[in-house]
Amino acid sequence: MSVLGAVASDPMTASANESHPTRPRRLADVDTWFFETDVAIVGFGGAGACAAIEAADGGCQVAIFEVASASGGSTALSSAEVYMGGNxxxxxxxxxxxxxxxxxxxxxxxxxxxxxADEAKIRLYCEESRNHFDWLVSMGAKYKNSEHKDRAIMALTDDCLLYTGNEKSWPFRDIAKPCPRGHNLEVEGDNGGPMLMGFLTEQVEKRGVRVEYNTRALTLIQDDEGIVHGLVVRMDNAERNVRTRKGVLLAAGGFVMNEEMLAKYAPRLAQGNIPVGNPGDTGAGILMGQGAGGALLHMGEGFISVPYYPPSSLTFGIFVNAQGQRFINEDVYHSRLMDHALRQVGKGIYLIVSHDDYDHPKFLNAEIAGTGETIEEMAEEVGLPADNLRHTVDYYNAHAARGDDPLFHKSAEWLKPIRAPYAALDCTPGSGVINPYFTLGGLDTLPTGEVLTMEKEVIQGLYAAGRTACGVPRRAEGYASGLSVGDATFFGRVAGKQMALAVSRD
Ligand SMILES: Cc1cc2nc3c(=O)[nH]c(=O)nc-3n(C[C@H](O)[C@H](O)[C@H](O)COP(=O)(O)OP(=O)(O)OC[C@H]3O[C@@H](n4cnc5c(N)ncnc54)[C@H](O)[C@@H]3O)c2cc1C
Structure with missing residues (x-):
C-alpha cells in the first residue's frame, strides 16, 4: 500500500457509517495512508509522554496524536504526586x-x-520503583530531600515525601511496615502537574517525536485476523489513516467525563459531584480498544473521596452513619473512608467532633448539621437516633481514654474522647459536601501494555497504558495518592520499551 498525503474521507460528506471508536476500520477498506510510523500514541498526557520517550530511545519513529492543543491531560492538572519506594x-x-x-x-x-490486585503488575511496579524515581530525575524531576509530616492530601509546600495512603492505619500497618511513598515535586503550591508535563514534553520534543495537536484519534485499523495496523485520526477536519509498523498505544485517559459510560459502568462512582479529569476523559481509548476486541476490567471502580483533612484535628472525630454507628477507623486515607461511607445503609454520613478539635475543613464544604452541649441535643438537631449515638460515643470514649479502639483499631495517635460541646458535619453524598472522583477501570493488559481479549489473547499491535488500561490502582478502598500518575508514567514507559522491541511489519 502506498503512503500518500491523501484524505480517506471528507467529514462534511460523512455518512452514518463514519468512524466510531468501537467500529475499527478494516485494513482491506484502507486505500491510502496519510503517513507511516513505527509507533503511534493516542494522548499526550503522562502515559503517552513516557511511552514516546522510551519508544524513541529504543530507536523507533514515534508519532503522538493529541486532541487538545497542548500536551498535559489530567497529568498536567494533577499534583503529580508519584507513589514510589522499595529497593x-x-x-x-x-x-x-x-x-x-x-x-x-x-x-x-x-x-x-x-x-x-494484579500481582504481576504490582510486582513489576515495586521492583522497578526506585529506578523509576531515578529515571524521572534524569528527565528533569526535582525532589527535595525533605518530609511533609502533616496528615495531608497533598503537600502544598515544596517538601517531597509524605504518607499518601493507608500504610499507617489498620489493617495495613499489621501487614507491611509503614513507609511514606508519596513523592511531591520541589514546587510550592499545587503545581506539580504542569511542572511534570513541562519537562516530559521537552524530553519528547528533544527526541524529534512527531506531535499532532488538535487531532482526535477516531478508531483503529485492524485486519481480519485482529492485528492492529494503525489508526484513523481526524486532523485538519478530515479523516486520515496512519499506518504503524510496530504498534498503537492507547493512552487517552479514563472516562470520568463520559456521562453515558459512567451511568452504564460506574453509577456508584457517579454519586460523586466533582469529576476529576480533563475534557478528553471521554473513554475514547477504552472504546477503541474494546472495538478491537479488548476486554474491559473493573469498569465500576474508581477513586472517590470525602476530603475531611486537612485540618488533621478532624481525625480525632468519628464518622457515623444514619443509625448513629461508626463504620471505619477514621485515620484512613480519605477515599477508603468514602468507599465505606457509600456502603452504609440509609442516608446520612456525619463527622462528629469536639468543639476543641474543630477547625474549618480546607476542601470539604460540609454544612454543620447540628451542635449541642449534649449528644442528645445534637442528635435531635441532626436527626440521628439519640440512643444509638449516645451508645456509640460512650463506647468510643471509654476505650479512647485507654488508647484503644476495639471496633476498628484506629491508631492510638488519633484516639481521645470526644467532649462537649459537639458538632456534626454533614458528609452525606449529595448534601453539598465535596466528593471528587475519577475512574480506574479500563482495558485488560499485560504488564507490558499489550491489550488482551476476553480469552486472554494478545491483540497484536495494540497497547494501552494509564487510565485507559486497568493498572495497579483498582479501587477507592485501596487507593493512595500518587498511584495513578505513578502507574501512568511507569507503565507508559514499559509499553514504550515493549513496542520498540516488537517486530516491525515492513
Ligand atoms: C486535579 C487532579 C489532581 C490529581 N492529582 C493526582 C496526584 O497527585 N497523583 C496521582 O497519582 N494522580 C492524580 N490525579 C489523577 C491522575 O492525574 C490521572 O489519573 C493520570 O495523570 C492519568 O494519566 P494518563 O496519561 O492516563 O491520562 P492523561 O494525562 O489525562 O492524558 C490523556 C490524554 O489523552 C488525550 N485524548 C483523549 N482522547 C483522545 C483522542 N480520542 N485522541 C487524541 N487524544 C485524546 C487527552 O486530551 C489527554 O491529553 C489527579 C487528577 C486531577 C485531575
Missing amino acids: GGTRVQQACGYEDSTEDMFNYIMAAQGDL
Whole structure:
C-alpha cells in the first residue's frame, strides 16, 4: 500500500457509517495512508509522554496524536504526586531516614488492592520503583530531600515525601511496615502537574517525536485476523489513516467525563459531584480498544473521596452513619473512608467532633448539621437516633481514654474522647459536601501494555497504558495518592520499551 498525503474521507460528506471508536476500520477498506510510523500514541498526557520517550530511545519513529492543543491531560492538572519506594528506598526516603523494602511495598499494595490486585503488575511496579524515581530525575524531576509530616492530601509546600495512603492505619500497618511513598515535586503550591508535563514534553520534543495537536484519534485499523495496523485520526477536519509498523498505544485517559459510560459502568462512582479529569476523559481509548476486541476490567471502580483533612484535628472525630454507628477507623486515607461511607445503609454520613478539635475543613464544604452541649441535643438537631449515638460515643470514649479502639483499631495517635460541646458535619453524598472522583477501570493488559481479549489473547499491535488500561490502582478502598500518575508514567514507559522491541511489519 502506498503512503500518500491523501484524505480517506471528507467529514462534511460523512455518512452514518463514519468512524466510531468501537467500529475499527478494516485494513482491506484502507486505500491510502496519510503517513507511516513505527509507533503511534493516542494522548499526550503522562502515559503517552513516557511511552514516546522510551519508544524513541529504543530507536523507533514515534508519532503522538493529541486532541487538545497542548500536551498535559489530567497529568498536567494533577499534583503529580508519584507513589514510589522499595529497593531500600528512593534517594529522598533514605535521606529522610526510611529504608523501604520492596516486599513491604508489594505486600502493602497487594493488600490495598485486595481481590482486584494484579500481582504481576504490582510486582513489576515495586521492583522497578526506585529506578523509576531515578529515571524521572534524569528527565528533569526535582525532589527535595525533605518530609511533609502533616496528615495531608497533598503537600502544598515544596517538601517531597509524605504518607499518601493507608500504610499507617489498620489493617495495613499489621501487614507491611509503614513507609511514606508519596513523592511531591520541589514546587510550592499545587503545581506539580504542569511542572511534570513541562519537562516530559521537552524530553519528547528533544527526541524529534512527531506531535499532532488538535487531532482526535477516531478508531483503529485492524485486519481480519485482529492485528492492529494503525489508526484513523481526524486532523485538519478530515479523516486520515496512519499506518504503524510496530504498534498503537492507547493512552487517552479514563472516562470520568463520559456521562453515558459512567451511568452504564460506574453509577456508584457517579454519586460523586466533582469529576476529576480533563475534557478528553471521554473513554475514547477504552472504546477503541474494546472495538478491537479488548476486554474491559473493573469498569465500576474508581477513586472517590470525602476530603475531611486537612485540618488533621478532624481525625480525632468519628464518622457515623444514619443509625448513629461508626463504620471505619477514621485515620484512613480519605477515599477508603468514602468507599465505606457509600456502603452504609440509609442516608446520612456525619463527622462528629469536639468543639476543641474543630477547625474549618480546607476542601470539604460540609454544612454543620447540628451542635449541642449534649449528644442528645445534637442528635435531635441532626436527626440521628439519640440512643444509638449516645451508645456509640460512650463506647468510643471509654476505650479512647485507654488508647484503644476495639471496633476498628484506629491508631492510638488519633484516639481521645470526644467532649462537649459537639458538632456534626454533614458528609452525606449529595448534601453539598465535596466528593471528587475519577475512574480506574479500563482495558485488560499485560504488564507490558499489550491489550488482551476476553480469552486472554494478545491483540497484536495494540497497547494501552494509564487510565485507559486497568493498572495497579483498582479501587477507592485501596487507593493512595500518587498511584495513578505513578502507574501512568511507569507503565507508559514499559509499553514504550515493549513496542520498540516488537517486530516491525515492513
Ligand atoms: C486535579 C487532579 C489532581 C490529581 N492529582 C493526582 C496526584 O497527585 N497523583 C496521582 O497519582 N494522580 C492524580 N490525579 C489523577 C491522575 O492525574 C490521572 O489519573 C493520570 O495523570 C492519568 O494519566 P494518563 O496519561 O492516563 O491520562 P492523561 O494525562 O489525562 O492524558 C490523556 C490524554 O489523552 C488525550 N485524548 C483523549 N482522547 C483522545 C483522542 N480520542 N485522541 C487524541 N487524544 C485524546 C487527552 O486530551 C489527554 O491529553 C489527579 C487528577 C486531577 C485531575
